[in-house]
Amino acid sequence: MVNNVKTKLASEHVDFFYGSNQALFDIQMKIPENSVTALIGPSGCGKSTFLRMFNRMNDIIPGTHHTGRILFEDDDIYSANTDVVKLRQQVGMVFQKSNPFPKSIFDNITYGPNIHGLKNKKKLEEIVEKSLKGAALWDEVKDRLHESAMGLSGGQQQRLCIARALAVEPQVLLMDEPASALDPKSTAHIEELIGELREKYTIMIVTHNMQQAARVSDYTAFFYEGNLIEQGETTQIFMNPHEQKTEDYVTGRFG
């Protein structure tokens, strides 16, 4: 769908199964570098499942398997010699339900760097500041870094989770409906943040909210019942969809 832009992630003929239940059918897709790609579609269409393939989070669900290839910079991430730990460091994830750890704000951010072996306190402090600034949260929490992350508001918690993902210096951010549980103001905050993050990261975002997809993304892919119906530049998908199903969905005729 994209020419003359570097492809960061790609899926080639991907089928995915929960047991004998097929959730994805022959998905072909290219995700350009330093852009925002939105995955839209009705509930159960497979968009979250597809997202979770890119950092192999589906691995932890028993009884699942797939065929086809997922490429991260031309490397098949499901090949036997892939280091999943390293992959997940490079491909970060933000979940639908914000999941701050019941630790201090500081310890939440340093959790990732810590498990990757960084112990230098000064370095860690730098990372905390940089990550929180990156997630537009620094000013709000800089005076209470050692208080529990559970005391933050919902929107702040989600931005903390983004900061936590940034702390391990990923190249890709996968976002699974990151704003679906937030109030409009916090949602606007997250969307603004996504706009800023696009400069440095390749972002894939699953969203239920069509306006959100239209606002934040450069490219949009429409999923329906496990099939990728249409993909293209966001303006084209919303203004001039080629497929009838896409048009019905983006104009709100079903969903």
Add this chain to the structure above:
Amino acid sequence: MKKNHQSKVIIWALRLSTYFIVMVVGYLLFDIIVKGLPTISWSFIFDLPRHSGAEGGILPAIVGTIYLVLGSMIFALPLGMASAIYLSEYAFQGRFNRYVRLAIITLAGVPSVVFGLFGLGLFVLFFGFGASILSGSLTLAFMILPTIIVSSEEALQAVPKGLREGSLALGATMWQTVYKNVLPYALPGMFTGSILGIGRAAGETAPILLTVAAFFLPRLPNSIFDQVMALPYHLYVLATQHPDAQKVLPMQYGTALVLIVIVVFFNLTAIILRNHFRKKIQW
């Protein structure tokens, strides 16, 4: 109005049931304290028994029970927690896992005397540990294992899935995730299970009867291969085997009181530990 009346009746039925239970426990404790307290003295606690326990103190039984509780904990806690971690975090949640769980729950329902017989056969005779602290501790450990496994697993399962996913998504390995982001939050609950286990280990008579407990042994153990007296068995002996049961009645109540105090002491330690771990979590 009739509905209102009905719900009041139900609430009172529930309330009275609760009060009834509290009363029974309260009366039991009150009775033992009132009848046992006069017997408690320095020499009762720190002297060796004389005349088959009719006179003197109960020091060997106290020491024996403490050894047995500690001994069973040393075996049961690591083993139980380890298998709970495996079952909850690592094992494939399939049919085999369900059978394992069923086996553990069944094990919890096995009468304690059967554990005694099992201990006699395996530890005392087959491994040749003889009737000893080691055999008794191992037997008690197996008896309380199901309690520890089941409650530990529940505590692990109560840790939100998001904490595991969040940790894994940051590139943590499975073990790093369990060790750093699951266990700390499950530990308080895991200790609750061990608290229940301690009470049972200290109070059971049947498992130790066949594997360690001495009828009358007025000296302290020198090694884990020695027999010891233990409070519950001593109590049983005093109450049923003594030629003059009436005469030793105060000794029985004194022994019962000491046993209860020891159980309370162990439980308090576990509760303090649990609260310590709980405080570290910044919910």
